[in-house]
Amino acid sequence: MADASKVIHVRNVGHEISENDLLQLFQPFGVITKLVMLRAKNQALLQMQDVPSAINAMQFYTNVQPTIRGRNVYVQFSSHQELTTMDQNAQGRGDEPNRILLVTIHHMLYPITVEVLHQVFSPHGFVEKIVTFQKSAGFQALIQYQGHQNAISARTSLQGRNIYDGCCQLDIQFSNLDELQVHYNNDRSRDFTNPNLPTEQKGRSSQHPGYGDAGVGFPQMANAAAIAAAFGGGLPPGITGTNDRCTVLASSLNPDRIDEDKLFNLFSLYGNIVRIKLLRNKPDHALIQMGDGFQSELAVHFLKGAVLFGKRLEVNYSKYPNITQGADTHEYVNSNLNRFNRNAAKNYRYCCSPTKMIHLSTLPQDVTEEEIVNHLEEHGTITNTKLFEMNGKKQALVMFETEEQATEALVCKHATSLGGSIIRISFSQLQTIRENSQ
Secondary structure, eight states, rough: OOOOOOOEEEEOOOOTTOOHHHHHHGGGGEEEEEEEOOOOOOOGEEEESSHHHHHHHHHHHHHHEEEEEEEEEEEOOSSSOOOOOOHHHOOOOSOOOEEEEEEEEEEEOOOOOOHHHHHHHHHOEEEEEEEEEEEEEEEEEEEESHHHHHHHHHHHHHOOOEETTEEEEEEEEEOOOSOOOOOOSEEEEEETTTSSOOOTTTTTTTOTTSOOOSSSSSOOOHHHHHHHHHHOOOTTTTOOOOOOOOOOEESOOOTTTHHHHHHHHTTSSOOEEEEEOOOOOTOOEEEESSSSSHHHHHHOOOOOOEEEEEOEEEEESSSSSOOOOOTEEETTTTTTGGGGGGGHHHHHHHOOOOEEEEEEEEEOOOHHHHHHHHGGOOOOOOEEEEEETTTEEEEEEEEEEHHHHHHHHHHTTTTTTEEEEEEEEEEEEOOOOOOOOO
């Protein structure tokens, strides 16, 4: 342990942790005279009234792991004996007033667009530019005012407030940037002083170097909102939500039976597909580029070890950030079969590993169970089926003897035509078909 000091250094202070949370952690041990949040480093410095109070706190937290909002924080004596105003200004970002604000949005249950941010921030002065991006800290935005005073006023009155009732909480610091560069006017960035900017660079999505990457073709921002809505703010066990690698490598494929469209049918259960490439020199390997890092994380998590065409799949992140377009790549970025362009929140909620039961939707109204069985039975033994209606639309559940048979039926028959309708197939998390329900 470092020499005792009345200043305590706290690490792993996430963006969701407020000054108040830290005060509550240390107030039982004595009066706290100063607190400095080092937001850029996810750390904080906290000064107790005297050294014995700090020693009491440190001794207590040596035996009890301190946690705030479910996150472990780590405490040690600081090398400072006293917090001076110098240290408080040494944060660089966050305290030095600037006309550009860095805004992090927590508990984001609804999509936040440039328009929404403009509505929230413009009452405090003329907003010149807004840039939004997705980082591991969550959804963030940079907001540039005409003058410092506007930014100070906005921060003072909006810090800690919710945009919507009970969610989308604003965490506002001063940025250390001098001027925002905006290349496109769209729902992710806007220059209100120059309405003539293009909406998008042709053929690829807008990317702001240094402000975080917007993902290829799919705005990750709307995605963050859909994810939060789908999982009620808490991700499924084993999913971090912080992966930023979009491309996955699938290996141990059956080269005689696999093709790009079949891989699309399987991987599109977990996100939008940008492009797929089967590797010529390794016919049992393929690269799949997903819409963003979260979607590729879902694919790796749920498909590792799935069995398809007699082979157990290996799915890992690729060392390549994306797949270069070429003669041997199949493009899916504009495919209307991508499942996450609509109802993304609902689709995320249904993500699971392959099961024996598949769910069929967009069926023709007059379809019979017999026609469904005829369409699918070449892929394995069907043990049960149920045809039902939801919101006036025909849907079906089909149970196979094994997960492998259900997976084969899904990859071969998703997006095929049955009775003139293009059918959608996904895995169902139901274990059995009950007669009176889905």
